[in-house]
Amino acid sequence: MDKSLCTELIRERFENESKRSRAQAALHLALRRLILDGDLPSGSALPPTRHLASELAVSRSTLVRVYEQLLVEGYLQSRGGSGTLVSEALPAAVPGHSRQAFPPAQVKSLSRRGSAIARHATSSRIQGGAFVPGAPDVGLFPFSTWRRLLAKNIRFEQRHLARYSHGGYGPLKAVLADYLRASRHMNCSPRQILILNGSHQAIDLCARMLCDVADRVWMEDPGYWGANNVLRANGLQIEALAVDEEGISLPPPGASAPPRLIFVSPSSQYPSGVVMSLSRRMQLLELADAHNAWVIEDDYDNEIRYHPYIIGSLFGQARSPRVIYLGTFSKTMFPGLRLAYLVVPEQLAEAFAIGNAELYREGRMIEQAALAEFIDAGHLGTHLKRVRGIYEERRSVLRRAIESRLGDLVRTTGGLAGLHLPYFFNQPGDDLALSREMLEAGIVLRPLSMYYAEPAHRRSGMVLGFAAIDTPTIEAAAATLCGVIERRWRHQQDAGQAPPAR
Numbered sequence: 001m002d003k004s005l006c007t008e009l010i011r012e013r014f015e016n017e018s019k020r021s022r023a024q025a026a027l028h029l030a031l032r033r034l035i036l037d038g039d040l041p042s043g044s045a046l047p048p049t050r051h052l053a054s055e056l057a058v059s060r061s062t063l064v065r066v067y068e069q070l071l072v073e074g075y076l077q078s079r080g081g082s083g084t085l086v087s088e089a090l091p092a093a094v095p096g097h098s099r100q101a102f103p104p105a106q107v108k109s110l111s112r113r114g115s116a117i118a119r120h121a122t123s124s125r126i127q128g129g130a131f132v133p134g135a136p137d138v139g140l141f142p143f144s145t146w147r148r149l150l151a152k153n154i155r156f157e158q159r160h161l162a163r164y165s166h167g168g169y170g171p172l173k174a175v176l177a178d179y180l181r182a183s184r185h186m187n188c189s190p191r192q193i194l195i196l197n198g199s200h201q202a203i204d205l206c207a208r209m210l211c212d213v214a215d216r217v218w219m220e221d222p223g224y225w226g227a228n229n230v231l232r233a234n235g236l237q238i239e240a241l242a243v244d245e246e247g248i249s250l251p252p253p254g255a256s257a258p259p260r261l262i263f264v265s266p267s268s269q270y271p272s273g274v275v276m277s278l279s280r281r282m283q284l285l286e287l288a289d290a291h292n293a294w295v296i297e298d299d300y301d302n303e304i305r306y307h308p309y310i311i312g313s314l315f316g317q318a319r320s321p322r323v324i325y326l327g328t329f330s331k332t333m334f335p336g337l338r339l340a341y342l343v344v345p346e347q348l349a350e351a352f353a354i355g356n357a358e359l360y361r362e363g364r365m366i367e368q369a370a371l372a373e374f375i376d377a378g379h380l381g382t383h384l385k386r387v388r389g390i391y392e393e394r395r396s397v398l399r400r401a402i403e404s405r406l407g408d409l410v411r412t413t414g415g416l417a418g419l420h421l422p423y424f425f426n427q428p429g430d431d432l433a434l435s436r437e438m439l440e441a442g443i444v445l446r447p448l449s450m451y452y453a454e455p456a457h458r459r460s461g462m463v464l465g466f467a468a469i470d471t472p473t474i475e476a477a478a479a480t481l482c483g484v485i486e487r488r489w490r491h492q493q494d495a496g497q498a499p500p501a502r
């Protein structure tokens with residue numbers, strides 16, 4: 001951003017704020033608001049302190065203290081000796097932020113598809129701290145074992161692992177087929193397994209291989225924004241179906257145009273945590289058969305569950321080959337690994353393998369070889385056993401902290417598995433404003449309303465990740481969060497809004 005425009009923006013906000021506060025506090029508030037509202041987008045260079053101090057008629061030391069405070073709070077980052085920038089790690093989820101990150105002039109130079117992707121951006125750039133959802137504690141991962149396995153497979157003799165691969169690393173697929181048979185009641189051969197660079201790529205492959213532009217997809221609402229964005233980017237029309245206590249609610253026959261694809265997360269619906277009932281599963285499979293539709297089963301976190309029962313996969317329950325199973329190592333290993341896999345029905349195996357090779361050019365064989373050994377030698381099992389215990393403790397601490405204070409104000413449908421707890425508000429509340437306020441306190445809070453595609457289904461609440469933070473941090477952040485929510489609700493009641501039933 002141009003330096004004089006930036007100075008003008010700051011001057012205008014500062015003048016407003018300084019009617020209420022002293023210079024240092026007013027400057028701090030002005031800059032923070034400009035950043036949170038997206039008027040100063042990520043990466044913008046701030047004017048040098050000497051220049052800005054003289055423009056605003058404040059002392060340079062006052063301005064330096066404000067910059068330092070914002071640096072510590074994470075709003076700004078230093079570019080070594082050459083100035084200060086608005087942090088590049090601010091989440092696109094901050095309302096207003098993604099809008100400003102893609103100003104209309106920039107969107108115009110993109111394709112219609114490209115600008116739709118930019119406008120719908122929902123992925124968070126902040127991936128650590130309270131309460132980033134979906135993040136495992138990467139500090140618990142046995143990197144020394146992983147390093148040893150990588151080093152072993154990177155040896156000179158293993159030249160074949162350094163080339164393009166075709167069809168992924170065979171031993172990994174064999175290990176996975178055994179693992180899925182034992183843990184997910186799935187009967188599949190290694191030939192049916194494809195290794196991909198994360199779930200998004202796997203979903204993209206399904207969309208490209210099975211759908212044409214304008215085909216219909218049924219999705220859960222609320223649902224996984226990542227899948228929604230990938231499918232929409234493929235030109236598919238999404239019909240968002242409400243989720244009830246049995247999972248995705250399916251339209252009666254004839255009530256809705258038939259889909260080509262149905263995307264569901266039956267073991268633990270994302271983000272509500274609802275487990276799809278047996279009757280809903282049967283109904284879904286029958287409908288898929290009747291419509292000749294494919295079902296993608298996103299089984300993203302079934303390995304991290306806090307009960308002893310195996311919730312069978314839809315893939316294993318289907319009598320006809322309609323289901324494509326999607327698994328990922330982002331939660332069980334670490335997200336930066338970018339390894340996921342698809343298990344496809346036998347009749348799709350060859351075409352999907354060709355599609356994978358043609359579209360994405362497969363590789364990452366060294367990681368795949370290390371992963372095969374990591375699973376085969378029992379390291380993954382040991383790691384999962386350890387983290388389950390730790391995450392369970394963190395989940396209980398968070399539940400206690402939230403429910404002991406907020407009691408009747410919130411309700412959760414999740415918590416049986418996974419790395420986050422979803423909370424629905426029992427009274428309406430502006431969860432976007434709450435998330436903005438929490439970010440000012442250094443806490444990331446994903447508003448539940450953001451997970452809905454259909455306004456008529458939308459409910460407010462919050463999605464709280466707990467796995468990647470220690471218990472004292474959970475307790476402190478939850479105390480701050482509860483304090484803010486209590487104050488907001490008191491304020492709402494004082495303003496005379498009757499608590500509605502939802």
Ligand SMILES: Cc1ncc(COP(=O)(O)O)c(C=O)c1O
Nearest residue numbers: 134198199200224270300328330
């Ligand atoms: C519902 C859901 N599915 C899948 C994934 C995994 O995505 P990936 O394998 O691309 O990391 C996530 C990650 O957050 C998720 O929340």
